Amino acid sequence: MKTLLAALTLLLMIPSVALAQDWREELGSDMVTISDGKMTYQEFGLVKITFPGYETNQFQVKLYSEAPHESVMTRDKFVSLTSSYFTILLLESIAQAYEITAAEFLEAFDYTELDNPIGTPDLELSLFMTDEGMQFEIVNTQSGERVRHTMTWEEVFGG
Numbered sequence: 439m440k441t442l443l444a445a446l447t448l449l450l451m452i453p454s455v456a457l458a459q460d461w462r463e464e465l466g467s468d469m470v471t472i473s474d475g476k477m478t479y480q481e482f483g484l485v486k487i488t489f490p491g492y493e494t495n496q497f498q499v500k501l502y503s504e505a506p507h508e509s510v511m512t513r514d515k516f517v518s519l520t521s522s523y524f525t526i527l528l529l530e531s532i533a534q535a536y537e538i539t540a541a542e543f544l545e546a547f548d549y550t551e552l553d554n555p556i557g558t559p560d561l562e563l564s565l566f567m568t569d570e571g572m573q574f575e576i577v578n579t580q581s582g583e584r585v586r587h588t589m590t591w592e593e594v595f596g597g
Contacts, residue, residue: 443573469517471537472507477516484557485528488528489536489546498552499528500559505567518567523574527563 471478481501488494503520504513511519535545562577571590577583 449497470513474476475507477505477507477513479517479520482555484550484552485532486547486548487532488548489516492536497560498556500555500562502562503565503567506569511567516567519567519572523565524563527574528578572588
């Protein structure tokens with residue numbers, strides 16, 4: 439499972455690194471903003487799914503994550519959990535919608551990171567972490583459907 443997560447995380451990061459005009463700048467830039475006592479991460483992107491037998495589907499996504507800066511969580515763990523959970527959420531939601539396997543998903547999936555949103559994103563994935571646990575939220579902005587799932591750290595790490 440960890441190998442799959444690492445591979446998926448790398449695949450999602452490759453487009454932004456590969457297309458950067460200066461890869462040194464891309465690799466040296468901070469992903470996390472620290473302000474008002476919080477670590478935050480925000481990203482916008484265009485997802486394009488091209489799967490045989492289906493119409494090509496493109497939608498815009500907003501990814502947002504936050505955690506207290508002074509907490510039990512390190513900045514590295516914040517980045518790791520953010521990356522892992524967004525990868526899992528995208529994989530699961532799209533693979534379930536198309537009823538396809540993870541391998542088929544990876545072949546059909548294309549992601550382009552955006553500097554800013556183009557209007558309103560179609561899908562918002564948010565992850566809120568505290569010293570007690572985490573909550574992820576998926577919002578379909580077109581339908582207004584909102585799904586939340588909350589877990590303690592004991593549930594996340596099985597302790």
